[in-house]
Amino acid sequence: MAVAQPAAGRMARPSRLRRLWDNLSIVFESRVATVGLSIVMFWLLVGVVSLFWTPYPPNATEFQQNLPPNSVNWLGTDHLGRDILSRLMQGTQVILLKTRLPGDTDLVLPGGVAIWGVLGSLVVGSILGLNAGYRGGWWDQGIMQVLDALIAFPRIVLYLVAIAALGQGDLVVILAITVTGAPGVARLVRSLTLDIKTRDYIRAAETRGESPWYIMFREILPNARGPLLVDAMLRVGYAIFAIGTLGFLGIGLPPPDPDWGNMVNEARRNIFVNQWGVIWPSVAIASLVIGLNLFADGLREELSRYQK
Template identity: 45%
Template sequence: METPLDQPRLAVSSPSPAARFLRILRLLTKNPIALVGALILAMWIVLAILGPAIAPYGINEITAGAVWKPPSAEHLMGTDQLGRDIFSRLLVGTRQMVILPTLSVALAILLGTTIGLLSGYRGGWVDEIVMRVMDVMMAFPVLMLYLMIIVAIGASAMNVVLALGIGATPAVSRLVRGLVLDLRNREFVAAARMRGESTAYILFQEILPNALGPILVDGLVRIGYACFSMGALGFLGLGVPPPNPDWGQMVSQARNALIITPSAPLFPALAIASLVVSFNLLADGLSEAVKAD
């Protein structure tokens, strides 16, 4: 015979994702750290959109006799070893520096979340095999893993996305698995099982919405790290190939001109640093908002 205490347990459900999102967003807008990060990131997004249109010179336009010129009214950030305008190349390179790391982390979240959800919820031998594979991948230094992938498949914009995405997948899967192990025994998941809901429903309607906060915080941090890693690959000559302007490659090409024109490597290096910082500040703010919620 059913008791009155059974009914409330069956009615238990996870918090509304939409309502929780609005609460977190409201907390985020009140966080000064997040707002600073958002302003810096917004500036780079605007430049990524308008960069090619407002660049005063073409990315491969050479000014005769203007090799390693310091900043001036004619060339705001000076020129490089070929006499190309650094400011114009920085502006045009913004688009790929914002888009490619973001795509790579989106790929890592897609793959890592799928692996982590299935591994954490199923458990058993599936979890053991999948996690051992992830452990083997994580045993390699991340930069070395990137280099191995790029060397194997070649340097291109798409391959940079694949390398950064695949390299970040094991850590994302580990994070999601841990969240699933915590959430799968919660009351609202037990109630869904008692209602006879499918595994897909439980994973994507009950567990995943409640794991999104930490996943998004981790994703923002990883985008910042992916920006830094993309700069490192460009510095090593394994980023987006020429003639596309790559910030890391610009730093690499200008490092020998430090004595002649110290500003040449400084501007692209500061650009990379500010982009990384903007994502980290946003991640810090979002983390505080998620905890407060």
């Protein structure tokens, strides 16, 4: 008598945890991606630790001004006598871990300004790119002409226009990053869609009578996630540079929370007296962006190798 073996079938199918580990193992097979991920994880750890502990209150002016690194202030103090290490740790939260909502400084969203800005550009860009690539015709022409017009403007000009119109704030910076990043994402998604929509499984979905929205978001977008993930890592680095640039110009994130660009802007006025106030936040910005770029490059290399 034949006996059904459902347990064997279930054991043959890998669990979600196993599939997650298989995906993560791709990263560790690349030395470049591993080094980049290690740098990013270091700054994430610094941000998480700063949620619960900093050596001193970040905005407290209780030390001598312009001190070099010493046993009390490990990274020195700035021109107002604030501990640089505490402010550097606090600035990591703004970039990667929390977003302050307007009107109430105690109300925050999980996820930093750079993360939300990139997520916004991915959502908007993916919707526009999918419609342009899959529908074609006037959809493609109209969407791409508008996006090409946005790309023609320098990014810093769009940042200044958004901040001048809406004022300073975390959500304004997120909006500016979204608007400037969405055209690039849309062009990438469009190019991927033009290739994927010629595949047989797309024809099969159309034959079944699936709607265009189903095909775009259930058939095309999941098969474009690899290049989009790599692009997202790079865009987080661009967003961090943008936040640093706006902070350096004095029009970025508002006080009281320090951001790295604003720290450089404040310290440059006393650079001949105290260089450490410029060096440490600059190193933080550069190292985090380099880590994201290394992670993205290594991930792209491994994904392309697996696709061959």
